[in-house]
Structure formats: structure tokens, C-alpha cells
Amino acid sequence: MTTNLFTPINLSGQYLKNRLVVAPMCQYSSSNGEPSAWHRRHLGTLALSGAGMLMIESTAVSMKGRISSKDLVLENDDQVIAFSNLLKEIKTLSDIPISLQISHAGxxxxxxxxxxxxGTSLDKYQSGWETVSASSIARDKGWQKPRQMNIDEINKTVNDFELTTKKACLAGFQGVEVHMAHGYLLHQFLSPISNKRKDQFGGDFLNRCRFPLQVIEKVREVLPREKILGVRLTGDDCLNGGWTINDCIRLAHKLKTLGVSYLCISSGGILPITKxxxxxxxxxxxxxxxKSxxxxxxxxxxxITTPKQANDIIKNGKADMVALGRQFIRDPWFAIRAANELSERFIMPNQYKRCLP
Incomplete structure (x- = not known):
């Protein structure tokens, strides 16, 4: 039988009923790192979308790892309780598997x-905080110049990812996705554009991968085998002298060996403007x-904006899952419309069935 968009997929023993995933979308609407009423409404709607999995937006492993002061954070017990309450509410609406993307903005x-x-940089007079990175290189003009992380800070950040993973399990998430793309901290170590270190965390390919791989080793160690471990990984910096698809494939082999359940391949982001x-x-x-x-x-x-595009990607073996973000905001019933267009049997909430033709 030909695999298509509505063929279930098994990830670490968990079955997704279809290959559509609600992509993580930052809402910048938290309070003290905790999900808000906005998150409950936003995610509750997306949970009813009919997608196979719901990704919660990028959540910082520490307050200093945030993008903005309104980012979600998961590092303390109060935040665990807030996330747990959010998941319990969503689960009253839908049995959709829910995974948490975790990150450090650097x-x-x-x-x-x-x-x-x-979205410009804050400074200390605007409630900003000191940023850190692989090297002391600002992302661009007008951006804060980060401090180069020392070994102790690297080790602490590995532990932060481990702790957040444990707390994600306590809150009830069915998986985590480690973000090492889009120019965030782990990507900053991977890319020669932002990593000019001369120690064991810089220089050649293996050294630049050392910190991100340490994070995955720790996360996999504490994440139960029945929970999904994903990685958002940059396929190409789209810059001369940057991270390439060959680098991505080389790292992907190592991530597979460490027990990663899937990879989400992205691109760009290490600088504001690329090719x-x-x-x-x-x-x-x-x-x-x-994948090949x-x-x-x-x-x-x-x-990816149409059912045909999404289905063709799966049917032609180009990817195993398709993540939609903005399209699910524009069209919350995309999955149901796709099932109708592709002549697939699809279950929608009982409360809405009378609305169908």
C-alpha cells in the first residue's frame, strides 16, 4: 500500500494517526515563563485540528535562554504545574500526542x-540580560554582543536541557524536540559562521558538534524510551563558509546512533540575511x-499550504511528516479539508459533525 498523508506513523512506539504535525509557533505571551490564557485558547484550537501531533512552541531551558521576556520557560516547579494544567485542559478536548520543543536562544x-x-535587542536599561554564545560575535549590527561561554557554562547548559526534559515528562508531555537550528545556541556552536573557538568546542566538525551531542546524550538518557525525541536541525546555513547539507547528514548519522526518533530539517537563521x-x-x-x-x-x-503539496511530499518519499504552522492559523481545519480532498475517512469532533454537508 502506498504511504500517504493519512498513513499512521510509529515514533518510539507512539502512533501518530497521520503525518500532519502542528509546527511549534512562538507566541511571546507567557508570564514568568508560564503558559497563559492565550496559550490555552491558541493550543486548544490547534488540538482540534485533526493533525497527528501538536508541537508546543520553543520553550527555554532557563530564563537566560529566552528569546524575549515573554517566552515560555520550563525550569522550576511552578512552571511544571502550569504546563501540566495546560496539558490536562487540552487532553479534555483531544487525544492528540503533544510534544515540547526545548531550546536556548544564545x-x-x-x-x-x-x-x-x-523585535530589536533589549539592553540593561530595557530589562534585558547578558547573552552568551559559542564566540563573542554579535548576530548583526544592532544586536547585543554575546559573551563567549566558558566550559562551566557549557556543562551547566547541558544540565539545563536535562532538567527541562525531566520536567517536561513530569508535566505530561509525550516527547521533546531539541532545537539546534534557526540560529539559536546549539546552532551557534555548529556553524563556522558563529563558532570561532580554539578549544575542544570549536574548530573542526567534531569539536563544533561536541556540545549539541552532549545535550542529546543527556536528554536521551533521562527521556523514557517510549517518549519521542526529535531534533530540529539546520540543513544548510545558505552562506559561504557556513554549515552545509553534508555537515547536516554527517551529524544526522550521529543523532540516529544516539536514539533520536526523528529529525526536522530546516535552513538559514544563523544571520538575519542569507542566500x-x-x-x-x-x-x-x-x-x-x-532521509535518503x-x-x-x-x-x-x-x-507548505495545500493538501496536494503535503500529500505529494509523503507519497513521493521526500519526507515522513509535514509540519504546518501559519497554514494551521489561516485554516484550522486544514487536516479535515485535506482528508476530504484526498478521499480519506476522517473523524472530526462529535460536536461538529452536524455541520458537515
Missing amino acids: RKGSVNVPWEKN LKFGPCYQVHLAEKV AVQIPVRTAGM
Whole structure:
């Protein structure tokens, strides 16, 4: 039988009823790192979308790892309780598997929320905080210059990812996804553009991968085997002298060996402006290359807006899952519409069945 968008998939023993995933979308609407009423409404709606899995937005492993002061954070017991209550409420609406993306912003942190002052950097007079990175190199003009992390800080951050993973399990998440793309801290160590270190965490490929791999080792160690472990990974920096698809494939092999359940392949982000060309399904070719070379479940994302696009990606073996973000906001019933267009049997909430033709 041909695999298509509505063929279930097994990730670490957990079955997703289809290959559609609600992508993590930062809302910049937390209070003290805790989910708010906005999150309950936003995520409750998405939980009813009919997708196979719901990803919760990038959540910092520490307060200093935030992008903005309004980011979600999971590092203390109060935050565990708040996330647990959120999940309990969502689960009264839907049995959709829910996973948490965890991250550290590094030099991309200490900024305004996007709709205030165009998301520009905060300083100490604007309730900002000191940022850290692989090297003391600002992301661009107008961005705060980070401090190069020392060995103790690297080790502490590994422990922060471990602690957040434990707390995610306590809260009730069915998996975690470690973010090492889009120019955030782990990507900053991977990319030669931002990592100019001369110690064991910089220089050649293996040294630049050392810190991110230590994070995955710790996360996998504490995450129960029946829970899903994903990694959001950059396929290409789209810059001369940057991280390449060959680097991505090489690291993907190591991540598979460590027990990662799937990879979500992205691109760009290490600098504000790159050679990345946007267009429909613009990152699918990167996912396809990783899937072919590594033989691991792969997810793709990026300007996938129609059921046919999503289904063709799966049917043609270019990726195993498709993540939609903005499209699920524009069309919360995308999955149900896709099932109808593709002539697939699809179950929708009983309360809404009378609305169907």
C-alpha cells in the first residue's frame, strides 16, 4: 500500500494517526515563563485540528535562554504545574500526542517581542540580560554582543536541557524536540559562521558538534524510551563558509546512533540575511537528502499550504511528516479539508459533525 498523508506513523512506539504535525509557533505571551490564557485558547484550537501531533512552541531551558521576556520557560516547579494544567485542559478536548520543543536562544536572546520595536535587542536599561554564545560575535549590527561561554557554562547548559526534559515528562508531555537550528545556541556552536573557538568546542566538525551531542546524550538518557525525541536541525546555513547539507547528514548519522526518533530539517537563521530562497516547499529537498542518506524518520516544513503539496511530499518519499504552522492559523481545519480532498475517512469532533454537508 502506498504511504500517504493519512498513513499512521510509529515514533518510539507512539502512533501518530497521520503525518500532519502542528509546527511549534512562538507566541511571546507567557508570564514568568508560564503558559497563559492565550496559550490555552491558541493550543486548544490547534488540538482540534485533526493533525497527528501538536508541537508546543520553543520553550527555554532557563530564563537566560529566552528569546524575549515573554517566552515560555520550563525550569522550576511552578512552571511544571502550569504546563501540566495546560496539558490536562487540552487532553479534555483531544487525544492528540503533544510534544515540547526545548531550546536556548544564545546570542538571539534579550530582544523585544516581534510587534514591539520590530523585535530589536533589549539592553540593561530595557530589562534585558547578558547573552552568551559559542564566540563573542554579535548576530548583526544592532544586536547585543554575546559573551563567549566558558566550559562551566557549557556543562551547566547541558544540565539545563536535562532538567527541562525531566520536567517536561513530569508535566505530561509525550516527547521533546531539541532545537539546534534557526540560529539559536546549539546552532551557534555548529556553524563556522558563529563558532570561532580554539578549544575542544570549536574548530573542526567534531569539536563544533561536541556540545549539541552532549545535550542529546543527556536528554536521551533521562527521556523514557517510549517518549519521542526529535531534533530540529539546520540543513544548510545558505552562506559561504557556513554549515552545509553534508555537515547536516554527517551529524544526522550521529543523532540516529544516539536514539533520536526523528529529525526536522530546516535552513538559514544563523544571520538575519542569507542566500536562502523562499518559495513553496522550499526546504523539502534538504529533508529528502537527509532521509535518503540516514534512513531515519524526517519531517519537513516551510510554505507548505495545500493538501496536494503535503500529500505529494509523503507519497513521493521526500519526507515522513509535514509540519504546518501559519497554514494551521489561516485554516484550522486544514487536516479535515485535506482528508476530504484526498478521499480519506476522517473523524472530526462529535460536536461538529452536524455541520458537515
